[in-house]
Amino acid sequence: MRLDRSFELDRKAEQIDALAAKRKNVIASDQMVEGRYPVFAERAAGAHFWDVDGNKYLDFFLSYGTVILGHADPDVDDAVVREIRRGFAVGLMKPVQTELVEELLEIIPGAEMGMLLKTGSDATGAAVRLSRAFTGRDRVVRWGYNGWHDWCAQWDNGIPEASRELVDTFTYNDLDSLRALFERHPDGIACVVMMPFMVEAPEPGFLEGVRELTREYGALLVFDEIRSAFRLALGGAQEHYGVTADLVTLSKAFANGYAVSALTGRADVLRTLEKVHISSTYYSNADAMAAALATIRKLRSGDHLAHIWRLGERLQNGLRELTAKSGVPVAVVGHPPMPFLDFAMGSEDDNQSAKRVFYAATIAEGVFFHPNHHWFVSAATTEADIDQALDAARSGFEALVAAGWTTEALGARS
Incomplete structure (x- = not known):
C-alpha cells in the first residue's frame, strides 16, 4: 500500500496549517500508526473512503463517530x-x-x-x-x-x-x-x-x-x-x-x-x-x-440501529474468538455500536508497542480501525464488511503472536 501523495501533502500542510503541524505531538487518543495510516482522504461513500493515493479503506473511524448512516448518504x-x-x-x-x-x-x-x-x-x-x-x-x-x-x-x-x-x-x-x-x-x-x-x-x-x-x-x-x-x-x-x-x-x-x-x-x-x-x-x-x-x-x-447493533455484536463475538485463540492479553470492550480493543500488556509503553504491531497489520488489509479511540459501526456496514474486518483482525493477532505478545510469552519475560 503506497501513501506517497498523502505524505507529500502532509509535509506541505505542516508548514502552513497549525493543526497539521501539531499532529505529530497531538494527544495520544488522536495518534495513528505513523507511516502506515493515510493522512489525506479523497472521497468517501457508504462504509468506505479512499485516500489521495487511491487506496480504499473499510471505515470504522467514521469521522470520530459523526457518520452513522454511511458517508455521503x-x-x-x-x-x-x-x-x-x-x-x-x-x-x-x-x-x-x-x-x-x-x-x-x-x-x-x-x-x-x-x-x-x-x-x-x-x-x-x-x-x-x-x-x-x-x-x-x-x-x-x-x-x-x-x-x-x-x-x-x-x-x-x-x-x-x-x-x-x-x-x-x-x-x-x-x-x-x-x-x-x-x-x-x-x-x-x-x-x-x-x-x-x-x-x-x-x-x-x-x-x-x-x-x-x-x-x-x-x-x-x-x-x-x-x-x-x-x-x-x-x-x-x-x-x-x-x-x-x-x-x-x-x-x-x-x-x-x-x-x-x-x-x-x-x-x-x-x-x-x-x-x-x-x-x-x-x-x-x-x-x-x-x-x-x-x-x-x-x-x-427503519431498523438502522438494530442493524448496527447486530453487526457490532457479530464483530465483537468474532474478535473474542480471535483473542481467545491467539492467547494475547487483549479484551473486547465497549458497546456493540461502539466497540474497541483493550490491550493489557503490562505497561502503557508495551500497550502502544503492541498496538503498532496489530494496527499496522489491519490497516495493511484496508481496514481503518482507530488505535486509541472508539470504533463505530454504520448503517452502511454490511455482513461482508464484518467478514473483512475479522480477517484483518486475524492478521493483526497473528502478527502479535509472531512478535511475542502472547500472555505466555509475556509471563516468561517477567
Missing part, C-alpha cells in the same frame, strides 16, 4: 442541497429549526425544550453556563471527554489556573468519590457534567446513584451524549439505561457528519438563556439543521 445530502439552494445563511430562523427541535423533544428523554448550536464544545459549554446561572453556584464536577474549552480541556498549557480551580472530577463507577466532592462543597456545585460511559459500562445502580446525589445536593445533572445519542439508542444512553438527566448535549451522529449540536432538557433551566450570553453568527445556518432532521427521520423510519 443521499437522503441527507439531498436535504442539505435543497436547503442550500433556498439560501441557508439568512440570519433569521427558518422552519427547519423549529421542525428539528420538535423532533428532538419527541426522541430525547426529559427534553421539554431545546436549543441548537454548532459543536459539541458549544453544547457542553452552554450547559455549564446555564447550570451556573440557574443554580447561582460556580463549581463544576466533570467526567469523560467534554470538549476543548478552559473548564474541560485535556491539556493545561494556555489555561489559567483560576479556570481550573472551580472544576473537579471523580472516578467512574465510584459513587463514593463523587459523594466526597459534594460533602466538601455541599452548596457550591452547579452541575455534574459527564459522559454516561466511555468504554467501560456503568455498573448497576451507578448512573442512578449519580442522579440521586445531584438531587440530594441541589446540583444539575448534565449527560454529555455527544458520542452516545442516536447510536446506542435513538434517545441515547438515557433511553438505554433508563436514567434521565436535567440537561443533555447532543452532536456527532446527530447529523451524519454535518456540523450541528443541541442542548435539550428541562424548560426551566433552558429558559435561563434569557439571562446569559450564548451566541454565534452561524447558529442559525440551516444547512446542518436540514442534515440533522433528515438523519433523525431516516433513523426513526
Whole structure:
C-alpha cells in the first residue's frame, strides 16, 4: 500500500496549517500508526473512503463517530442541497429549526425544550453556563471527554489556573468519590457534567446513584451524549439505561457528519438563556439543521440501529474468538455500536508497542480501525464488511503472536 501523495501533502500542510503541524505531538487518543495510516482522504461513500493515493479503506473511524448512516448518504445530502439552494445563511430562523427541535423533544428523554448550536464544545459549554446561572453556584464536577474549552480541556498549557480551580472530577463507577466532592462543597456545585460511559459500562445502580446525589445536593445533572445519542439508542444512553438527566448535549451522529449540536432538557433551566450570553453568527445556518432532521427521520423510519447493533455484536463475538485463540492479553470492550480493543500488556509503553504491531497489520488489509479511540459501526456496514474486518483482525493477532505478545510469552519475560 503506497501513501506517497498523502505524505507529500502532509509535509506541505505542516508548514502552513497549525493543526497539521501539531499532529505529530497531538494527544495520544488522536495518534495513528505513523507511516502506515493515510493522512489525506479523497472521497468517501457508504462504509468506505479512499485516500489521495487511491487506496480504499473499510471505515470504522467514521469521522470520530459523526457518520452513522454511511458517508455521503443521499437522503441527507439531498436535504442539505435543497436547503442550500433556498439560501441557508439568512440570519433569521427558518422552519427547519423549529421542525428539528420538535423532533428532538419527541426522541430525547426529559427534553421539554431545546436549543441548537454548532459543536459539541458549544453544547457542553452552554450547559455549564446555564447550570451556573440557574443554580447561582460556580463549581463544576466533570467526567469523560467534554470538549476543548478552559473548564474541560485535556491539556493545561494556555489555561489559567483560576479556570481550573472551580472544576473537579471523580472516578467512574465510584459513587463514593463523587459523594466526597459534594460533602466538601455541599452548596457550591452547579452541575455534574459527564459522559454516561466511555468504554467501560456503568455498573448497576451507578448512573442512578449519580442522579440521586445531584438531587440530594441541589446540583444539575448534565449527560454529555455527544458520542452516545442516536447510536446506542435513538434517545441515547438515557433511553438505554433508563436514567434521565436535567440537561443533555447532543452532536456527532446527530447529523451524519454535518456540523450541528443541541442542548435539550428541562424548560426551566433552558429558559435561563434569557439571562446569559450564548451566541454565534452561524447558529442559525440551516444547512446542518436540514442534515440533522433528515438523519433523525431516516433513523426513526427503519431498523438502522438494530442493524448496527447486530453487526457490532457479530464483530465483537468474532474478535473474542480471535483473542481467545491467539492467547494475547487483549479484551473486547465497549458497546456493540461502539466497540474497541483493550490491550493489557503490562505497561502503557508495551500497550502502544503492541498496538503498532496489530494496527499496522489491519490497516495493511484496508481496514481503518482507530488505535486509541472508539470504533463505530454504520448503517452502511454490511455482513461482508464484518467478514473483512475479522480477517484483518486475524492478521493483526497473528502478527502479535509472531512478535511475542502472547500472555505466555509475556509471563516468561517477567
